[in-house]
Amino acid sequence: MTIGDVVSRIRNIIKATDIDDFITDRFIWSLVTKHASSVITKNAQVLSLSDSQELYMEIPHVKLENAIKIEDCGIFKDLSDLCGELIVKKSTEKLPKVRTVNGRLMMNVYSLDKSVKFQQTTFSKFSNVVKTRYYKLYHDVYYILSSDYYLYILNEDIDAVSVEASFIDAFDSYNLLQKSCDDDQLITAQSLPSCIPQSQMSEIESMVLQDLFNRLKVQDVNDLGHDNKSIHSS
Amino acid sequence: MSHFKHSLGYRPVSELISEVKYDLSNYDNFGYIDSYQIARLVLYKMYEIGLRVFQHKEMITEVKNHYFNLPMFFVTYNFGFVCFKKEECIDNSLCIHQTTCDIDEQNLPANNEFVCSEGDQRIFFNNCGGAFQMVCKKNNVIRIFKDIKPLVLSNRYYDSGPLSRICRNCNFNINPLDVGYAFNDKIYLEIYDKKMGFLPQVKEATVYINFVSVPYDYENKELLVPDNPIISQYLEYAIKKKIMENVILNNNDTGAAQKLQLIEQGYREYSNKAHALVNTPNFKEMADVWKMNRLALERKYYHIFG
Numbered sequence: 001m002t003i004g005d006v007v008s009r010i011r012n013i014i015k016a017t018d019i020d021d022f023i024t025d026r027f028i029w030s031l032v033t034k035h036a037s038s039v040i041t042k043n044a045q046v047l048s049l050s051d052s053q054e055l056y057m058e059i060p061h062v063k064l065e066n067a068i069k070i071e072d073c074g075i076f077k078d079l080s081d082l083c084g085e086l087i088v089k090k091s092t093e094k095l096p097k098v099r100t101v102n103g104r105l106m107m108n109v110y111s112l113d114k115s116v117k118f119q120q121t122t123f124s125k126f127s128n129v130v131k132t133r134y135y136k137l138y139h140d141v142y143y144i145l146s147s148d149y150y151l152y153i154l155n156e157d158i159d160a161v162s163v164e165a166s167f168i169d170a171f172d173s174y175n176l177l178q179k180s181c182d183d184d185q186l187i188t189a190q191s192l193p194s195c196i197p198q199s200q201m202s203e204i205e206s207m208v209l210q211d212l213f214n215r216l217k218v219q220d221v222n223d224l225g226h227d228n229k230s231i232h233s234s
Numbered sequence: 235m236s237h238f239k240h241s242l243g244y245r246p247v248s249e250l251i252s253e254v255k256y257d258l259s260n261y262d263n264f265g266y267i268d269s270y271q272i273a274r275l276v277l278y279k280m281y282e283i284g285l286r287v288f289q290h291k292e293m294i295t296e297v298k299n300h301y302f303n304l305p306m307f308f309v310t311y312n313f314g315f316v317c318f319k320k321e322e323c324i325d326n327s328l329c330i331h332q333t334t335c336d337i338d339e340q341n342l343p344a345n346n347e348f349v350c351s352e353g354d355q356r357i358f359f360n361n362c363g364g365a366f367q368m369v370c371k372k373n374n375v376i377r378i379f380k381d382i383k384p385l386v387l388s389n390r391y392y393d394s395g396p397l398s399r400i401c402r403n404c405n406f407n408i409n410p411l412d413v414g415y416a417f418n419d420k421i422y423l424e425i426y427d428k429k430m431g432f433l434p435q436v437k438e439a440t441v442y443i444n445f446v447s448v449p450y451d452y453e454n455k456e457l458l459v460p461d462n463p464i465i466s467q468y469l470e471y472a473i474k475k476k477i478m479e480n481v482i483l484n485n486n487d488t489g490a491a492q493k494l495q496l497i498e499q500g501y502r503e504y505s506n507k508a509h510a511l512v513n514t515p516n517f518k519e520m521a522d523v524w525k526m527n528r529l530a531l532e533r534k535y536y537h538i539f540g
Contacts (some may be wrong), residue, residue, distance in 0.1 A: 138269045139455060
């Protein structure tokens with residue numbers, strides 16, 4: 001389901017025309033993103049999140065650069081002796097905000113050919129992992145999405161990765177997608193996947209409509225002008 | 235009667251991890267399944283079912299200043315030799331000329347029982363007119379050690395089983411070099427004589443050791459696990475159990491306790507099966523014990539009348 005589909009579904013229900021200057025596509029989409037995350041997180045236990053491909057959106061090419069040495073040593077405060085050995089790559093661009101369920105990111109990072117899936121971790125967990133003797137038993141490539149939404153790849157010297165994630169606002173990935181695609185390929189915001197499963201749409205729709213009607217009601221009341229007898233007006 | 239494959243094969247731990255990740259894809263997508271953690275757990279569980287699932291490896295190394303470094307993933311010592319009088323030759327004909335006896339490749343260790351630690355390197359014992367030599371063959375280069383002395387570590391249980399397997403017809407009438415030893419956190423082994431202190435002849439020497447090692451593929455740098463359906467299922471259940479325990483302990487999934495209960499049943503069943511499989515002696519072992527007991531009885535009761 002694309003962003004265009006979701007917006008047009010809601011627009012059809014309220015019979016609002018495209019030329020309505022108050023109910024813009026962007027406004028409807030902002031209401032959808034506002035309610036979608038809470039609905040998905042609430043139903044996370046019931047939803048089979050891994051099998052629901054509608055939840056995920058792919059950015060096929062996220063460019064990486066070498067993280068500055070002093071900077072990466074700053075990140076790994078406990079690992080000052082590992083700073084030289086560790087390969088740390090950082091995404092050149094910030095990633096959009098990713099949905100979390102129970103503190104875990106709904107995100108997968110692969111090599112460009114999708115043959116290797118990287119392991120999700122956090123800075124604190126990784127610092128504990130490298131301290132144990134068993135770290136050498138299995139060579140795994142880790143990724144970390146930092147609090148400022150930069151993607152870090154640890155232990156692998158690669159130039160780019162492929163990211164599959166459930167973004168809170170799929171529209172935020174528009175710029176990143178445009179950069180990763182070929183020049184002749186045209187992407188429109190409406191054609192982007194919404195990262196919302198079809199099964200949850202009815203619940204999200206009802207919440208959006210309720211929110212929308214409340215706002216419209218407030219708008220109407222405000223439009224009444226001086227005849228409105230507000231308790232705040234003297 | 236059908237023919238079963240008796241020898242234990244190995245496969246990389248990544249295969250096992252992929253199978254578990256496929257089964258628990260929902261948890262995998264959220265990064266609950268850490269491969270490093272699984273590798274650690276697999277190692278613990280393999281210890282639990284017994285050292286019989288571990289590999290026997292051999293290594294030739296140089297002694298420097300009375301000590302040598304033990305290999306990575308060394309578990310226990312089987313047997314070893316201190317090797318002297320080294321000769322090196324490039325191809326077989328030259329070696330025959332130098333050693334004045336043929337290199338008997340019949341005594342080559344079976345590949346499935348003894349895995350060489352250095353890939354294509356093969357080590358075997360050569361009977362040269364009653365005197366045993368140790369021959370190490372790597373590519374075209376052959377190293378012959380004309381004088382070998384068994385290295386017996388004092389105060390340790392000496393198991394001659396692996397030695398008789400590697401060289402069935404060898405009759406080593408050599409006085410072993412009974413040496414003291416010091417394991418330093420399993421990193422190196424120091425050789426000295428209990429009475430004479432450090433032996434001058436072992437200050438700089440070559441040592442052959444046969445040891446029990448954690449199954450590890452040195453080429454691909456990966457831990458190996460036994461390729462057996464029952465042991466694999468036991469390990470799978472153990473991994474799943476650990477993952478679910480971590481999920482519960484970290485309050486990540488409220489419904490995980492029920493899932494853990496489900497896994498627990500399978501784990502218990504396959505734990506019993508795996509332990510039974512590993513610890514049941516095979517027919518050859520039972521026959522050996524029977525033969526040993528019979529000989530002991532003969533010596534005790536019949537031999538005295540002979």
